[in-house]
Amino acid sequence: MSKTKQLGKNVQLSGELAEYIVSNPSAIKKVPAGASFVIFSSKDEELNKLNHKLVASLKSEGKKVVKAVQKENKKQPWTFSLAV
Amino acid sequence: MKKIKHKIRYKAKPIENKKISPPSFYLGETDRITYVYEIDSSGNCTKVNNVSYEIKIEQKWYLVSRYDSIHGFLHCHMRTSTKDHAEILLDRSSVIKKGHPKDWLTWAIKDFRLNFFEYRKGFLKRSKIAELY
Numbered sequence: 196m197s198k199t200k201q202l203g204k205n206v207q208l209s210g211e212l213a214e215y216i217v218s219n220p221s222a223i224k225k226v227p228a229g230a231s232f233v234i235f236s237s238k239d240e241e242l243n244k245l246n247h248k249l250v251a252s253l254k255s256e257g258k259k260v261v262k263a264v265q266k267e268n269k270k271q272p273w274t275f276s277l278a279v
Numbered sequence: 280m281k282k283i284k285h286k287i288r289y290k291a292k293p294i295e296n297k298k299i300s301p302p303s304f305y306l307g308e309t310d311r312i313t314y315v316y317e318i319d320s321s322g323n324c325t326k327v328n329n330v331s332y333e334i335k336i337e338q339k340w341y342l343v344s345r346y347d348s349i350h351g352f353l354h355c356h357m358r359t360s361t362k363d364h365a366e367i368l369l370d371r372s373s374v375i376k377k378g379h380p381k382d383w384l385t386w387a388i389k390d391f392r393l394n395f396f397e398y399r400k401g402f403l404k405r406s407k408i409a410e411l412y
Contacts, residue, residue, distance in 0.1 A: 198307055205306040210389065228300075230302040231305050
């Protein structure tokens with residue numbers, strides 16, 4: 196997958212996540228301040244592979260990274276975890 | 280029992296909106312989107328402080344375009360180029376006018392989803408930089 200395609204897919208997913216957070220502000224209550232989101236799709240493993248590399252790259256810059264993972268669950272469509 | 284002669288009046292505490300600033304969304308190593316907005320005590324969006332798209336060129340982050348509703352309506356600013364800090368204010372006719380701040384925030388999110396590559400291409404072109412990838 197090209198980097199341009201990765202950008203395009205990530206912008207779509209980030210839009211979905213942003214809309215979810217707007218409707219559910221408490222969803223990110225436990226997310227630490229100053230962190231950065233990297234999004235993971237529920238279906239696109241090729242994208243997820245590239246995003247794992249993105250996480251590693253951001254962590255090497257000293258950034259706190261939170262993985263936002265898309266789920267098939269309608270009640271909780273996103274889960275968040277701190278990338279270790 | 281003594282009667283209370285004077286009513287004690289308490290000054291009501293002004294309801295302060297809460298600023299929501301989720302983490303920046305990294306789209307790639309050189310691209311990120313940030314959302315900052317305010318909500319009231321019921322969780323309703325009351326202001327779009329900043330919805331911005333930035334790009335990293337040679338280790339420096341540049342704002343490409345951003346939305347805010349600080350003046351009471353949603354509008355879009357675009358940075359001229361990497362060398363020119365001046366912001367271009369986009370014509371309001373292409374931006375949502377009706378609705379509430381939550382609608383404006385949702386609209387700005389959708390606009391970036393649809394037009395992200397155009398903003399990126401435009402900024403790189405004005406900065407006379409070939410595509411990064």
